[in-house]
Amino acid sequence: MFPYKKLKMNMQSLKMSFFSILIMSAFGCTKLDLQPTNDLTAEDVYNSPLGYKQTLAKVYGAFALTGNATTGQQDIPAEIIKDEGNSDFLRLYWNLQELTTDEAAWSWSSDAGILGLHELNWSSTNAIISGLYYRSFFQITLCNDFIRQAAEDKITSKGFSDTDLQEIRRYRAEARFLRAYQYWVLMDLYANPPFVTEDFKLGAKDLPKQTNRNELFSYLESELKAIETELAPAKTNEYGRADQAAAWALLSRIYLNAEVYIKIPKYTEAITYAKKIIGAGYSLHGNYQELTIADNHLNTDENILMINYDGTHTQNYGGTTYLMHGPANVPANISGSNGDWGGLRTTQNFVGLFTDYSGNTDKRALFYTTGQTLEMEELYLSKAGFSPIKFRNKTRTGGDAPHQDPAKDFSDIDFPLFRFGEVYLNYAEAVLRGGNGGDKATALQYINNLRTRAYAGSATGNIGSSDLTLDFLLDERGRELYFEAHRRTDLIRFNKFTTANYLWAWKGGVKAGTSVSNNRNIFPIPSSDLSSNPNLNQNP
Incomplete structure (x- = not known):
């Protein structure tokens, strides 16, 4: 089991130099000159292959751990930080992907950032919207520092064996994948975030520049393809670590949504990368209800990448x-x-x-x-x-x-960032939307595989070719993937998130549901970041 399962919840226990560096992670202009305050330096941490692996474990661990303002997250709104559970990446991300849709509502309107999410009515000061933005950059900064410390010139100067060097290069590729995943989150939700990589100079006077979906899409596409051969082959890495299948799954998801992001369809590419995963030996786990229970780490047939x-x-x-x-x-x-x-x-x-x-x-x-x-x-x-x-x-x-x-x-x-059931759905939708390299008969078989499992091995829920439509697939994605943080992205792709094409209770703040302005398809850049970085402009 990957060692971050053994980390304590409070990041104050992680006495790593880059965690001190992370105090400036939200890119505020007054925070770029802060220095580490503990006595453990990067030279101490990265002086052995084991040190690199332990540090990588903490990069992964940031998906599941929380902290407070003293551990690099002080730009997350105070009302979120005072309840550490609210600063967890998944809780923030899940709330924006699910509470804004037909799948979920939360009872307590007094909780920070909740009021207005389900009603699709928020501002640039919303605590959850700001919280996820800063949390993603916090995790990007973790990745950037690890990648910087694992640069080729650094690792080859330390006298490590060739075997150890190859392993550290794989760690570096995984950190690049995790960074790409967080930039996908920002592209999907905020469209035009600032952008930095490991080449951004700490303490530099220049503030991060703003990117846009076209640039970010190109970056993600090239980055994921660049690390594809450097990651472990599919199904061979330790549980909880990214491999080639994780990169393929993210590429398939990005390509499926390309028409939203860059106004150019990429459905053929979505099929290509779905097929790579299908050919890698994954299968549907036999019991749907075992996908999200306490021993779901045993589902290595279907799990592609989980938050442990x-x-x-x-x-x-x-x-x-x-x-x-x-x-x-x-x-x-x-x-x-x-x-x-x-x-x-x-x-x-x-x-x-x-x-x-x-x-x-x-x-x-x-x-x-x-x-x-x-x-x-x-x-x-x-x-x-x-x-x-x-x-x-x-x-x-x-x-x-x-x-x-x-x-x-x-x-x-464990929470599925990627599992095999989504891959079948991606393939089928990309085929119906005109992608090449797949066919409807195969798509129908994949959907019926999902439905046979859903009906406990019975074919009574199977559908025919004429039933396999885009509207059916959106509903099937809901039935298969609900509460797994897909719904907002799916509804936007089907033009049903803000429009009157699909209404649900309290959409737009109306009991029967109503349409809202399409500017709600993306979230605003937090006002706090706009005020600290003049390079940024607000989303429409």
């Missing part, structure tokens, strides 16, 4: 702990926790994607309904709307999580 969470060693109130505790009024014996937070629910519109929401036919319909109303009569009411119970801190035998904390506060469930 551990109930003992990665304790925070974000991540899958949020998805375990969050669903409203769910009994502890179902969630595998010590009780619910009365927060997460879904709209009747999303529930309506299932012809039978009981779960007796399509096993993906995982809803807690007792005491809950189907209709979301009120947006900020914990009993209004069914509670999804997809993330459960139980093993496949119904036992406690492998690393269950005694109080049952924290989750052991």
Whole structure:
């Protein structure tokens, strides 16, 4: 198991020189000259191959760990930082991808940044929007520092063996992948962020320049292709580390959305990279309900890249702990926790994607309904709307999580950044949108593979060729991928996020739903960054 599962939750325990450097990570103009204050220098940390691996573990660990202002995140809004769980990358990202859609609402309007998300009505000072922006740059800065320290001239000057040098080069490629992933997050959500790589000079007077989707798309495409052969072959790396399949999965996802990002269709390319993964030996895990439970690390047939969470060693109130505790009024014996937070629910519109929401036919319909109303009569009411119970801190035998904390506060469930089910869906959609290199008959088979699993091995849910339409695929992506942080991106690609083409409860702040301005398809650059960096202009 990759060692970041053994890291403590508070980043103050990570006495690494680059974590001190990260205090300036949000690019504020007054923060670029700060120096490390502890006595552990880069020379100490990077003096052995083991030091490089331990540091890489902390780069990965930033996806699952939280910290406070003293550990490099002080530009994340104070109202987010004071509850460390709110500064977790996944919780911030998930909220923007899911609470803005038909799939989720949160009961507590007084929580920082929540008010206005589901209504698609926010400002550039929204705490969650600002929080994710700065969190992504925090993680990019981690990557940049590691890549800088793993530069070829540095590692070849230290007397390491050829075997160790090859391993460190692989670590460097993984850090480049993780940086590319975060830049994809910024491109998808904020469109035109600032941009820096390891070549940005710490302490320089020049502030980061703003990029745009065209430039960032080209960068991501070239970067992911450049590291493709440097990453471990698919399915050969340690669990929790990126390999070639992770790069292919991100490329397939980027190409599928290219028409949104750069106004140029890239569906043939989306098929090409989906097929690379399909040919690499992945398969659908046999039981859908085991994809998001406490021992889902065993699903190496389907998992491509996960954020590893551990109930003992990665304790925070974000991540899958949020998805375990969050669903409203769910009994502890179902969630595998010590009780619910009365927060997460879904709209009747999303529930309506299932012809039978009981779960007796399509096993993906995982809803807690007792005491809950189907209709979301009120947006900020914990009993209004069914509670999804997809993330459960139980093993496949119904036992406690492998690393269950005694109080049952924290989750052991790993979160899928990429899994094989999405790849089948990408292939099918790209074929229907006119991409070359695939065919509809194969696409239909892949979709029916997903549906056969969903119907517990039965073909009763399978569809025919005439049923395989783009609208059907959007619904199927909802049924298959809900609560996995895809929905906002999918709805935008199908022109149904801001428009009247699809309405859900409380979209636009109206009970029956209404359209909103299409400028809500991207989030604003935080006003705090605009004021500190004159190179930046606000999104439309």
